[in-house]
Every structure is written in C-alpha cells, then in structure tokens.
Amino acid sequence: xxxxxxxxxxxxxxxxxxxxxxxxxxxxxxxxxxxxxxxxxxxxxxxxxxxxxxxxxxxxxxxxxxxxxxxxxxxxxxxxxxxxxxxxxxxxxxxxxxxxxxxxxxxxxxxxxxxxxxxxxxxxxxxxxxxxxxxxxxxxxxxxxxxxxxxxxxxxxxxxxxxxxxxxxxxxxxxxxxxxxxxxxx
Amino acid sequence: xxxxxxxxxxxxxxxxxxxxxxxxxxxxxxxxxxxxxxxxxxxxxxxxxxxxxxxxxxxxxxxxxxxxxxxxxxxxxxxxxxxxxxxxxxxxxxxxxxxxxxxxxxxxxxxxxxxxxxxxxxxxxxxxxxxxxxxxxxxxxxxxxxxxxxxxxxxxxxxxxxxxxxxxxxxxxxxxxxxxxxxxxxxxxxxxxxxxxxxxxxxxxxxxxxxxxxxxxxxxxxxxxxxxxxxxxxxxxxxxxxxxxxxxxxxxxxxxxxxxxxxxxxxxxxxxxxxxxxxxxxxxxxxxxxxxxxxx
Numbered sequence: 001x002x003x004x005x006x007x008x009x010x011x012x013x014x015x016x017x018x019x020x021x022x023x024x025x026x027x028x029x030x031x032x033x034x035x036x037x038x039x040x041x042x043x044x045x046x047x048x049x050x051x052x053x054x055x056x057x058x059x060x061x062x063x064x065x066x067x068x069x070x071x072x073x074x075x076x077x078x079x080x081x082x083x084x085x086x087x088x089x090x091x092x093x094x095x096x097x098x099x100x101x102x103x104x105x106x107x108x109x110x111x112x113x114x115x116x117x118x119x120x121x122x123x124x125x126x127x128x129x130x131x132x133x134x135x136x137x138x139x140x141x142x143x144x145x146x147x148x149x150x151x152x153x154x155x156x157x158x159x160x161x162x163x164x165x166x167x168x169x170x171x172x173x174x175x176x177x178x179x180x181x182x183x184x185x186x
Numbered sequence: 187x188x189x190x191x192x193x194x195x196x197x198x199x200x201x202x203x204x205x206x207x208x209x210x211x212x213x214x215x216x217x218x219x220x221x222x223x224x225x226x227x228x229x230x231x232x233x234x235x236x237x238x239x240x241x242x243x244x245x246x247x248x249x250x251x252x253x254x255x256x257x258x259x260x261x262x263x264x265x266x267x268x269x270x271x272x273x274x275x276x277x278x279x280x281x282x283x284x285x286x287x288x289x290x291x292x293x294x295x296x297x298x299x300x301x302x303x304x305x306x307x308x309x310x311x312x313x314x315x316x317x318x319x320x321x322x323x324x325x326x327x328x329x330x331x332x333x334x335x336x337x338x339x340x341x342x343x344x345x346x347x348x349x350x351x352x353x354x355x356x357x358x359x360x361x362x363x364x365x366x367x368x369x370x371x372x373x374x375x376x377x378x379x380x381x382x383x384x385x386x387x388x389x390x391x392x393x394x395x396x397x398x399x400x401x402x403x404x405x406x407x408x409x410x411x412x413x414x415x416x417x418x419x420x421x422x423x424x425x426x427x428x429x430x431x432x433x434x435x436x437x438x439x440x441x442x443x444x445x446x447x448x449x450x451x452x453x454x455x456x457x458x459x460x461x462x463x464x465x466x467x468x469x470x471x472x473x474x475x476x477x478x479x480x481x482x
Binding site (some may be wrong): 040041043045066076142143144161163167172173 | 254
C-alpha cells in the first residue's frame with residue numbers, strides 16, 4: 001500500500017534531485033581548493049571510531065594532495081591516473097592495482113560533474129545541498145550501499161562525504177569550510 | 187536482588203582481568219626471568235585493539251594501508267585494512283574451531299570472499315590470506331608448555347597452538363624480540379615466517395611492541411607494521427568474530443565480476459593461479475553457497 005502511494009512520485013523526485021546535484025556541481029566547476037579534513041572511520045561493531053585529521057588540496061585539472069597529519073603523517077598525491085604515497089618527503093609511485101581507485105575517487109570530488117551521474121546513481125535529496133547516491137551497478141552496490149553528500153548549497157563545495165559500505169562499515173569525511181575556496185599553493 | 191547480584195558476579199567473573207597498572211611495564215619486565223618475559227602476555231591479554239599502518243610487499247608490488255587489528259584470546263583474530271578515504275579494502279577473520287582454524291578473507295573490490303578451513307600444519311597459500319593467518323598464529327598462546335632452550339639462542343615453544351611444526355623465540359630485556367614459525371618441519375623455507383619486534387610501549391600494562399617486521403620471503407610477501415594506537419583488555423563485541431552469521435547477506439551482485447571501469451581496475455589479481463596453487467587438503471567454499479545451505 002505504501003509502495004503504491006509513493007512509487008509514482010519517486011522517479012520524479014529522484015530525477016529532480018539528480019538534476020539539482022548536476023546543476024550544483026556544474027556551478028562549482030573545477031576550481032582550486034584547500035581545506036582541512038577530519039576522517040572518521042566507523043568500523044561495524046566497534047565502539048569507538050578511528051579518527052584521522054589533515055589537510056587536502058586540489059589543483060585543476062586533476063591534481064589532489066591528501067595529507068594526513070594525525071595519528072601518523074602520511075601523504076597521497078594523485079595527478080590524473082598517477083598516484084604517489086608515503087611519509088612526507090618519501091613519496092613513492094603506487095601501482096594502479098594497489099591504489100584501490102584512489103586517484104579517480106579523490107579527483108572525482110572536485111572535478112565538475114561526473115559522467116552519466118543519473119545513469120550511475122539513484123539520487124535523492126534530503127535538503128539544500130544534501131544528497132544520497134545509491135549505485136545502480138550491482139557490482140558497485142556490493143561494495144557501497146550509498147554515498148551521502150553534503151555540499152555548500154551556494155558554491156557546491158563538498159562539506160561532508162559519507163561512504164556507507166556494504167559490510168556495515170562507514171567512512172565519513174568532514175571538510176572544513178575555512179580555506180575551502182582559497183586557491184591551492186603552487 | 188539476589189538475581190541482580192548473581193548477574194553482576196557472573197559478569198565480573200567473565201570480564202577480562204587486566205594486569206595491575208604500571209608506570210613503566212618495561213622496567214618491571216627487565217627484572218623478570220626470560221620465561222616470564224615470554225609467557226606473561228598469555229595471561230595478561232584477553233583482548234586487544236590496535237590501529238596500525240602496514241607497508242606490505244607482495245612480489246614487486248608494495249602497498250601502504252592503515253588498518254585495525256582485533257584479537258580475542260584464545261583463538262580469534264580480525265584484521266581490516268582501509269584505503270584512502272577510509273573504505274575497507276580487506277577484512278580477514280580467523281577463528282580456532284576445535285582442531286581447525288576457519289578463515290574468511292573478504293576483499294570487497296575483488297569479488298567473492300575466500301573461505302578456508304585449515305587443519306594443523308596447513309597454512310593458506312594465497313598471499314592475501316598469508317599475512318592475517320600469520321598474525322593469528324603469532325597471537326596464539328606461547329606457553330602451553332614451558333619454553334625450552336634450543337639452538338643458537340632460540341627458545342623452543344609448543345608449536346601446536348599456532349598449528350605449526352616449530353615455533354621459536356628469542357627474548358630480549360622487555361619481551362620477545364624475534365619469532366620464527368615453521369609450518370612443515372623439513373619442508374622448504376617457504377613454510378617459514380620470521381618476525382622481529384621492537385620499540386616497546388612501556389605505558390601499557392604489558393610492554394607490547396609498536397614496530398613489527400614480518401618476512402615470508404620465499405612466499406613472496408613481507409610486512410612492516412607500525413602500531414599507532416593500541417588498547418588492551420577492552421570489551422569487544424562477540425559478533426566481530428563470527429565467521430558465519432557475520433557474513434553480509436547474499437546480494438544480487440555477489441560473485442559478479444566488477445563491471446565499472448573503476449572496479450575493473452581494482453580486481454586485477456589473477457584468481458585462477460591462486461586456486462591452482464592450493465593444496466588439495468584445503469576446503470574452500472564460497473560464502474554465498476554456505477549461507478544458502480544454512481538457510482535451508
């Protein structure tokens with residue numbers, strides 16, 4: 001009964017949310033970006049989450065630096081498909097196989113509108129700048145049940161990204177607004 | 187009232203009993219005889235949670251991952267590795283069940299879980315399962331019998347709890363500083379794992395190492411593990427160590443090859459060669475198949 005009442009309106013709402021998200025990402029475009037982040041890993045059934053903090057920057061077209069400061073300094077640099085990682089000052093190349101898609105995942109946060117957004121995800125909105133993306137690809141759904149995005153409704157800059165994993169774990173990345181629109185240092 | 191008291195007493199009896207707090211457990215260890223430096227961990231640790239960074243090299247490929255190690259004595263161990271952004275990229279669980287040890291190794295980016303049941307003397311041949319199984323063996327009881335003096339300064343331990351043929355340690359001022367486990371005595375060196383422990387955390391009730399170097403060079407992997415945080419004898423949810431019900435429910439996509447470009451790039455490890463290299467005595471079953479069987 002509930003399904004019968006809600007299903008006719010659901011596709012329209014989803015379509016509208018995907019359009020809204022696409023417009024917001026297009027408005028943001030691909031701009032330099034510097035911010036602090038706080039990554040909170042909630043491991044299913046563990047009482048306390050694992051917290052990391054640090055600094056991140058993005059330089060168009062595809063260069064991202066992800067610098068963990070605590071609990072242990074560690075740097076990841078993605079430039080296109082290339083990935084380097086290691087302790088500060090000792091970065092080494094990382095093979096594609098060992099990267100777990102990191103370059104694409106990192107740059108995808110900042111580089112305009114993903115191709116075929118509505119075709120790849122079922123997008124719903126829960127308020128201004130807040131979206132839930134559910135993968136349509138069963139293989140991806142096996143890994144990720146949903147991505148929650150909280151974007152600045154004016155600028156489209158990401159404020160919070162939550163990766164809800166199929167195994168019950170959850171990774172939450174909060175991005176501070178301070179410096180969020182400042183250009184990255186050369 | 188009596189029932190409440192009884193329940194409290196029962197809970198107290200089950201709760202882990204941590205060793206008395208010490209300002210410097212290293213100093214206390216230095217005055218202890220060698221056997222005690224080896225064996226004190228057996229009685230002093232019931233559970234452990236450690237956050238770590240591991241640099242793992244398999245063949246020519248190196249990978250650095252943060253992760254969490256969960257141990258519940260006597261025989262359960264879970265290791266999770268996280269990618270950048272915090273996604274879980276590896277989840278291995280090993281639990282002793284009777285004379286066997288059951289392992290479930292999930293790699294979400296690489297299709298179906300690997301499910302193994304190993305009898306004493308067996309070890310996984312898959313590199314992705316080798317490291318976590320080695321950790322399971324190393325966390326097993328060291329002093330089921332009193333350590334005996336062996337050759338070249340090594341002390342021989344009872345290897346049975348680690349499902350091994352030989353287990354030896356060298357002891358330093360604050361605890362075990364090297365360990366060697368051999369799964370098949372007289373077999374080629376491929377059955378050996380060597381471990382070096384260093385940089386003790388003297389603020390813990392037991393001075394556990396924070397730097398662990400593991401080498402299984404003939405098997406083609408080595409690991410350098412740095413402990414970032416660790417807690418002893420905390421309460422861990424029992425469901426963390428359930429090998430069957432803890433499996434995620436069957437999903438329409440389970441077992442399918444990854445189809446997106448991103449996922450294709452993540453599932454590059456050749457799986458056929460792993461199966462071919464497995465000894466016939468290992469019993470592998472697909473998790474989904476097992477789940478279906480239980481549901482009947």
